[in-house]
């Protein structure tokens with residue numbers, strides 16, 4: 360799979376000759392140890408997750424997320440102090456299944472503040488993997504600086520045999536310390552692989568290699584000494600929102616489509632007062648006739664309806680299986696349902712309700 364996302368105004372420029380698609384670019388950014396006063400300053404913001412999880416015994420199946428502190432995580436990584444000068448802050452200590460608008464707003468505020476004051480060269484956020492792609496995508500939309508922000512987590516708790524958290528944290532700090540990571544938006548680093556927030560998705564319940572970027576391929580790779588990106592930085596900058604200063608964001612519900620689907624989930628969502636609905640549609644963002652009719656009537660009455668897909672790869676294509684122009688829908692393109700939800704929440708929070716404008720934003724963000 361390739362790092363070439365054919366998106367509206369922001370076509371990615373392919374690597375120069377000699378740097379084939381999917382292959383690392385030459386001139387990687389070295390993360391070889393430097394002397395203390397040359398080291399980049401990296402701030403670790405800890406939020407919880409399995410990386411901070413603990414079990415009673417190191418072979419236990421059950422464990423509790425969000426037990427270890429930010430400092431515990433750093434202390435478990437010998438040699439990390441040679442990569443960057445670290446400071447650590449605890450933002451929350453929760454499993455990412457409980458991630459919420461309050462923590463997102465706090466993270467965005469703190470990161471914007473750190474960069475604005477010039478206090479740090481890069482940020483690493485430790486986070487559960489379940490909703491990591493959502494937090495990464497949210498932050499991507501609202502951070503003002505182009506300095507590196509990297510999310511790391513783990514699939515095994517800190518007490519497990521071969522816990523993957525320490526290596527992932529080390530790699531995350533390498534990437535956040537790398538000049539090459541600048542201007543690439545918010546990144547996810549797991550299992551020595553770097554992903555962009557728009558592309559990344561969790562694909563496996565337990566494997567260490569759980570993150571993939573199905574439509575674009577990984578952004579790069581990390582090894583013991585180097586951070587390598589597969590393409591140059593995008594020259595065309597994507598627009599950003601002003602970070603929201605308070606939670607919650609406007610309510611947008613996701614409706615998961617399946618066979619024998621009845622329209623009651625649409626009417627229930629409307630009764631709950633949602634301002635938008637994202638359809639996690641079958642195939643190319645489709646659903647039963649009854650659901651499509653209910654969604655279309657919701658759209659005519661002012662609820663914004665975005666069609667995404669439950670498939671996990673590919674673009675949801677406008678006006679293909681369904682006539683979006685006629686039905687009043689927005690096609691989510693390559694955004695999966697949770698990310699489509701976040702983008703719609705931010706657009707609604709910023710007063711954007713016009714379907715045509717929202718469709719354009721889904722292409723350019």
Ligand code: ASP
Pocket residue numbers: 407408409410424453454455456486487488489490512513514
């Ligand atoms: N449930 C955990 C979480 O997302 C899983 C993990 O971190 O991998 O917090």
